[in-house]
Amino acid sequence: MEELNLFIKSIFIDNMIFAYFLGMCSFLAVSKNVKTALGLGIAVTFMLVVTVPINYMLNKYVLQEGALTWLSPSLAGVDLSFLGLILFIAVIASATQLVEMAVEKFSPSLYASLGIFLPLIAVNCAILGAALFMQQRDFSSAWTATVYGAGSGIGWLLAIVGIAAIREKIAYSDIPKPLRGVGIAFIITGLMGIAFMSFLGIRLG
């Protein structure tokens, strides 16, 4: 039940885009039509599900203060948490590379449909952001961390598909010239954010 609560919460209330503005760059660049937006959303969700638990294990068994005790009791006082950033980004970059190679080998059709978006994910802030939030929130198990990763990914997917659909429609409207393109995309994102805020305070179980 606690996991379900966290899942819903990370999709709607702590939405990566509307609550934290993470992954904004690709969000604005790739949201011009629904199909590519969906492809990128799935890729990001997948990467979050893979990397958040890996980073969780790293944080728990290598980085935290006293985390190295399993290696030898004399290491109990070692605190490596300042290395967190560099390790997380290394995990994300290499996971991106591995996933790219695996997808290319086992499912060429999926690889073709994702195309350029796979390598670009390495610098998507949503993924590093999820790793850092995971470290901050101190989840109780790797499973909870995975649920959090999946929820954040699906929230991101919903947001990018939603705005892509709106932008497809808005291409036919008469918008003031200076506002066309990015300007109106920002304002729509803001309005969608306000809509998402109506989920605030929902509690399950």
Place this chain on the structure above:
Amino acid sequence: MLSKKNKEALFNPLSKDNPILVQILGICSSLAVTASLEPAIVMGISVIAVLAFSNVIISFLRKTVPTNIRIIVQLVVIAALVIIVQQILVAYNYDVSKKLSVFIGLIITNCIIMGRLEAFAMHNSPWPSFLDGVGNGLGYTIILVIVAFFRELLGSGTLFGFKVIPQWCYDHGYMDNGLMILPPMALITLGCIIWYHRAHNKELQEN
């Protein structure tokens, strides 16, 4: 020292080639820190420092790094600099570093930095790269400060934490607009700034 080209590298990003308004880079980490002025300025200074020095380091390394692994080299340089900034902040300004939470760490994936390294530092010598870094960092900071100014003023009636809206306004029924504090208003404020900016720079308008 400041030839015409160097001047362009330093001053163009302030308005004509602004990283946020025109290049649309670095939105990710920037907007969540603009609910009030102090964290916005600290964030801006951190980005200027990381951007300027990573530009210089990559510019020194540009001829020795093989193109295949350049992304990883860039990420390592940026991550090392960000860790230094983070440790300094925790040591000297703990309250603000708490407020910025994960966003200092997210400077690593701030697209401004990767973007400038790829677009400028890889092809230019260290001194222009340094100026380009400072210029783009300043352009970013200016936008953060403008957004934070409006959000703090309208949202909580303060600037840098000091009351600026006099008490008699509240006595006559003026209310702080709590919506301005919430994250979505940062996007709408930025949308309006882009609107204003493009209305004055017609060559930037999209069709």
